[in-house]
Amino acid sequence: MGIDGLILLDNTGRSIIQSGFRSTSPAYPLLHIEAVNNAVAKATQPGDVDPVVYVSAYSIGDTPSACCHVQCTDVRILCPISGNVDPLFGFAFLQTFIEILREYFGPLSAATLKDNFDVVYQLLEETLDSGGHPLTTSPNALRDIVLPPSLFNKLLSVAGANINATINSGSGLGSGPFSSPIPWRKAGLKYTSNEVYFDMVEELKAIVNRNGVPLSSSVLGKIEANSRLSGTPDCLLSFTNSSVLVDCAFHPCVRLSRWARGKTFSFVPPDGKFILAEYRYSPTGSSSGSANASPLKDNIPIPFVIKSNVELLDHGGSFDITFTSRLNGRSLENIIVEFNLGSGASGIKCIAARGTGGLGRGGVSSMNAGLGGNSGASWAFDSRRRVLKWEINNAPPSSSWNLQGSFSTPSIAPRPSHALQVQFDIQSYTFSSLKVEQLKITGETYKPYKGIRGRAIGNVEWRW
Numbered sequence: 001m002g003i004d005g006l007i008l009l010d011n012t013g014r015s016i017i018q019s020g021f022r023s024t025s026p027a028y029p030l031l032h033i034e035a036v037n038n039a040v041a042k043a044t045q046p047g048d049v050d051p052v053v054y055v056s057a058y059s060i061g062d063t064p065s066a067c068c069h070v071q072c073t074d075v076r077i078l079c080p081i082s083g084n085v086d087p088l089f090g091f092a093f094l095q096t097f098i099e100i101l102r103e104y105f106g107p108l109s110a111a112t113l114k115d116n117f118d119v120v121y122q123l124l125e126e127t128l129d130s131g132g133h134p135l136t137t138s139p140n141a142l143r144d145i146v147l148p149p150s151l152f153n154k155l156l157s158v159a160g161a162n163i164n165a166t167i168n169s170g171s172g173l174g175s176g177p178f179s180s181p182i183p184w185r186k187a188g189l190k191y192t193s194n195e196v197y198f199d200m201v202e203e204l205k206a207i208v209n210r211n212g213v214p215l216s217s218s219v220l221g222k223i224e225a226n227s228r229l230s231g232t233p234d235c236l237l238s239f240t241n242s243s244v245l246v247d248c249a250f251h252p253c254v255r256l257s258r259w260a261r262g263k264t265f266s267f268v269p270p271d272g273k274f275i276l277a278e279y280r281y282s283p284t285g286s287s288s289g290s291a292n293a294s295p296l297k298d299n300i301p302i303p304f305v306i307k308s309n310v311e312l313l314d315h316g317g318s319f320d321i322t323f324t325s326r327l328n329g330r331s332l333e334n335i336i337v338e339f340n341l342g343s344g345a346s347g348i349k350c351i352a353a354r355g356t357g358g359l360g361r362g363g364v365s366s367m368n369a370g371l372g373g374n375s376g377a378s379w380a381f382d383s384r385r386r387v388l389k390w391e392i393n394n395a396p397p398s399s400s401w402n403l404q405g406s407f408s409t410p411s412i413a414p415r416p417s418h419a420l421q422v423q424f425d426i427q428s429y430t431f432s433s434l435k436v437e438q439l440k441i442t443g444e445t446y447k448p449y450k451g452i453r454g455r456a457i458g459n460v461e462w463r464w
Helices: 027-042 087-105 110-115 117-127 139-145 151-159 163-168 256-262
Strands: 007-009 015-018 052-055 065-072 075-081 195-208 214-228 234-239 245-250 264-267 272-281 304-313 316-325 332-340 346-354 377-382 387-395 400-408 419-427 436-442 449-463
Touching: 007 027, 015 027, 015 110, 015 117, 027 052, 027 065, 027 075, 065 087, 075 087, 087 110, 087 117, 087 139, 110 117, 117 139, 195 436, 245 256, 256 264, 264 272, 304 419, 316 332, 316 387, 346 377, 346 387, 377 400, 387 400, 436 449
Parallel strands: 195 449
Antiparallel strands: 007 015, 007 075, 052 065, 065 075, 195 214, 214 272, 234 264, 234 436, 245 272, 304 316, 316 400, 332 387, 332 419, 346 400, 377 387, 419 449
């Protein structure tokens, strides 16, 4: 038993396109649309909607079902499931289908899907069979079956030219779908410049208490690849400290036996962009399946420290927040500190200043200006979300930054959030210090250009 189908809704809750739902009654998809729309209407905030909505049976003879749904820009995608189907299976297919849509159309929007209705419907038919099981989800294979939208294709369609039939026949413009013995790679690929790039992106997620002690911290990483190689190359990627990679999930191209035997990535890459592997960084090299491992706390050092002093009065409050970088050799970039001041907060007044440390001296902003002078920092207040946002473009090693301000709540006592949400980037850096030992490509005579880089991002909740 598999997934019943997919339904794509616009921001008003109306259906844009949906699967055929051949094995169910005509009212079945309407019940799920109504159930999700009612749940969204009752929620005080869009994020409060349960991701899995219970759907009552249409008649006594039917069985109740459930609807998994995700929001993507102004589009909500529904995945009805029934029987003994794990909702995680539905969410996994939803994420895969969203990635396919992004591969075809770029940034998603309801207008884009409506303009390319025919392509979206073909993707629905090719990615899910009549029994509700995923069929073809590899973008390389799908591009041979469903042509990506382009002005040239639209002109040929208007002119009555059946270009799909030409390509699918394996003659003329293409080699035909499934002509390659490797399902994720096309046959006969040729490039004038052979290149392959690997990006190691690691994200730190942590919660820190008011004393600066991490309550939970973990680093999840992924290896993003972009392959532009001719023929059928065989790649071997090895690391000097691969033992710190645990709980790994691989692209189907990776040979699992080679990873289990020597912790190396051996694979024939797909063409274009793909995710080679996802992993969790563990300093001790222990997976979450072991008895002594804790995936919530891997003792990852937080690259900054925050000291906050918040005073609450009857009708307002004041705050003094200091952000200090702990890194010695690299800068923290694109730092965003969000402080939810609570319902009714207004009359925000702030001073953003550059403290000591790092390179040079920073300026101090004027009250209500929202700018940090020459300090490279700024602040803004979102009156709808009641969130004060403090942004620092670049924090040099060991530098210190300060934000002082006050706010008022005319009608009610202040109830700000007791946590600061901090986001940041670190270029050319990874928390795991993962280093490539060798990238060897065999099976072809050319010598490709190889590029490898790392990037770290963070999302930390710092409580006060």
